[in-house]
Amino acid sequence: MRVTGDQALVKKLNKSIVLDTIRRRGPLSRTDVSERTGLNKATVSNLTLELLEQNLVEETGLGQSSGGRKPLMLIFNGAAGCVVGVELGVTLVKAALTDLNGEILFERSASLGGLDPDTAFDVICEVMEPLLQDAPETPHGTVGIGIGVPGMVDESGLILYAPNLGWKGVDLKSRMEDRFGVPVVIDNEANAGAAGEREYGAGRHVRHLVYVSAGMGIGSGMIIDGQLYKGAWGYAGETGHMSIESDGRLCSCGSRGCWELYASERAYAYAPLPGQHGQPREDDGVANSSKTLDSVEALNRLPSFTTAELIEHARQGDVKTVAMYAEVGRRLGIGITNLVNGFNPEKIVIGGPLTEAKPWIEPAMLAAIAERALPYHRRELAIAFSELGSRSAVLGAAHLAVSQFLGRVRVSL
Ligand SMILES: [Zn+2]
16 A cells, blocks of 8 residues: 555654653553544554554553453553753753653763853763763663753754853754764753653643743743744743843843843842942842943843852841842742733743742742732642752753654644
């Protein structure tokens, strides 16, 4: 029989639906799969046979009988291969070798402060090589590499602009593919974090999720109806540059009052902090253009404290630090309110380095959302902090590589 293009595509779609159903919901019998997917039993049996032959699905034990013989149950075989997930941070590169279920087998990291793309490429390779060498023997081997980066990535995987790394137009994907000989997928770190939390963390089984990554800036990954929303050209999620003060602080993006200047680690540069006397360096967040705030110095203003140092001060009850975190929390809540009103998500998950300060930011953040979000939007809204902590983006990047390998097309159930 001649198979037409359409038939082949339909089969591919059906196979991906069967595999995805078993992966997410297994153990399932063939009958369960048929019921959940709406595909007939013969189709499910044929596709399952192929998946068994490819070692992507395994039969495991007997399930409950609904009258006749007890059915064989099917599960996804996470051990069929490995991937590497990489998070390229501003100061650190982290990498983890995982199986296809996101179980971390080995992980490594190295510092990456202020490196140009060529030197950084060598560091990333040094971090990854031992992981690949130690990868266990599996039917499919190492099937891909996923990388989360702190910047804008276009549809082809080109890093267009990573302001905190100082990179523009870096084709890391092709270089990694040439070096390692496996497919590489690159995405923004907030998108990677959203994928990580949705697969393995606080966003499991959530169809409408906004993940807010707060560190030295803010980015969001939006999952709408089960799919990562990337916008027309892949640039969606730059919520850190959503203005929350129309005449506020001048931002390096050219706008004013950007959310990340008030609600990320960037806010530390504007607050009176331990050991500093007198007034805040800027009063109520309203820039006065006749003063030096519009200078280049103001744009590049970097915090003089790290989150780890400030948390220590907060623990010791330092009044300025505690007040600063309450204000960061309130501002975080104001931006989240805008996202809640605009997107009506089921759940907001907050991740990234700033979440280390959760005890000091959470009350003011929740109060701001409770006070400001529209009542219908707020009613069934869940708000949580990341479950994967500092691993959201690494695991999410690994998952992007798994997804690519499993040939998931844009279908969801
Ligand atoms: Zn901005």
